[in-house]
Amino acid sequence: MSMTSDWAIETVGLSKTFGSRLAVEDLTLQVPRGEVLAFLGPNGAGKTTTTRILAGMIAPSGGRATVSGLEVDRQPELLHERIGLLTETPGFYEWMSARDNLLFFARFYPIPAQENVDRLLHSMDLWDRRNDRVGSFSKGMKQRLALARAMLHAPEVLFLDEPTAGLDPEAARDVRALIGQLQEEGRTIFLCSHNLEEAEELADRIALFRTRLVALDSPAALRVRLFRRTLLVELENPCLMLLEAAQRVSGVQDVSLDGNRLTVHLLDFERDRPLLVSALVEEGAAIRSVFEEQHSLEEIYLSLLADEPNKLAPVVDKERRKR
């Protein structure tokens, strides 16, 4: 099977097993350059394992993967010069200053270490604390420092594993803003998360993952794929007559009245919506608002995963039996 370097990330039939446990199964996906892909899934779904394989940290058991044009299990050192990794826990030498920590990591790359470190300390708003021990930093500051570390060598592809996990809302907002900046710079970002709001805010596409790829598309496309489009009409004067008027419109598939709200499914949403509104107005309806029902990413997530067998279950059962 051909593997081209047109994609920032490309996997074909990627799999990983630990003993008898299957962690990643037959993962095939392509991520174009400059895209932010949110890799979503519940705890234990194999997100971190996938990230580690793609970052050249552990070897796949089967299939192939290229990142930035390099096969992930062939030249890890070269791969590491092209990618940045934000690990789930920041991991710093707490007795060292922020600047020395970054300098230590920067010196492994063929880059002007001091210049890059100082620039990133400024851009992450950590310059004033550069000489302070990392042990004295808040979680949010450590996370910004970890992002700076991942960015030291201006990598083409960034793997961010739960970048806002455990942060307070303000720190999480700051980190999201920084990720937004990286996105604007055109970097490819593989965002591993189970924070749905974050994924919706930052990602171009969502990969829903539980051991295997469950769905891969933009949030809007996933909505359309999963849910029928529903029109909601809020009335000042709800009555049976208006319900009957709606039922008479030719494009209406089904309609119900609940309180002052009509819930309508249409054959052709764009074509039939104005027809329905006209019919209601003609029947004397006082319409307060007309809008399409919005499904949250959480609904999409829960809906898709509800149909997905939990691959972890057999392992849990096996462990229980051992006990």
Add this chain to the structure above:
Amino acid sequence: MKGRLRLRNVLWKEWKGLLASTSSLLMVTLIPVVIVAQILFVIFLVSRLVSPDALAASPLGNGLAQLLAGRPELAALPLGQQFQVYLYLQLPLYLLLIPMMVANMLSTFSIIEEKQTRTLEPLLATPVRTGELLLGKALAGALPAVLMTWVSAALCLAGIAVIGPSSLLGFVLTPSWLVSLLLLAPLVTLLSFLLGVIGSSRAADSKGAQNFALVEVLPFLALVAAQVLGVLSLSPWALLAVSAGLALLDFLFLRLAISLFRRESILVSWR
């Protein structure tokens, strides 16, 4: 060239950590001082309180007889001083305990620290190679350990002069001393460090790692005992041969440490 820079970077961080940690510094400096003080105190007591005839009748007499056979010039000394020289000549081997213990503690700590602070994953995500990382850590611990061994040896020589008579120094400073300090000490240190690294990458905690590395001390102590009791007499040539063997062991254990330092199992199983 890149590799050397990365190795230097690992050394820089490790030494910075050593200097920043009061407990590590105390450990590196106190252990040698305690060992040296203990040795000199025992020799002082033996030379002052035990009669030479009693020593000659003890198992040590056999060792002294072997020494005199190899170095007849010592026969001109009084029996008490012969025993002093004999005991002083055991010091170089005994001093090797210092780098063993210091290197062992530093190595296990340096790997365990990466576990505890969760710095290993971001570290392994850089272009550093496993060999550079392990060799950097090994050298970072080995160099201070060797330095402290030499400092201890200097303290020992000063102690010999103080206990007196200082003329005995001429009999003590033999080629064996030099081979032991300049060749054996660095090689033993590196071996200790590599065993510590291997132990750390396989064991679940620092205690397990240190226990693993300390197995090296047992054959060494047997060697010291054999020499003290005169069962074995290590000539400078024998020490050179031991050094060559140790150099080979160091190389093999470095390869083993690299192959056992499996990034995947460490990342996946370390908690």
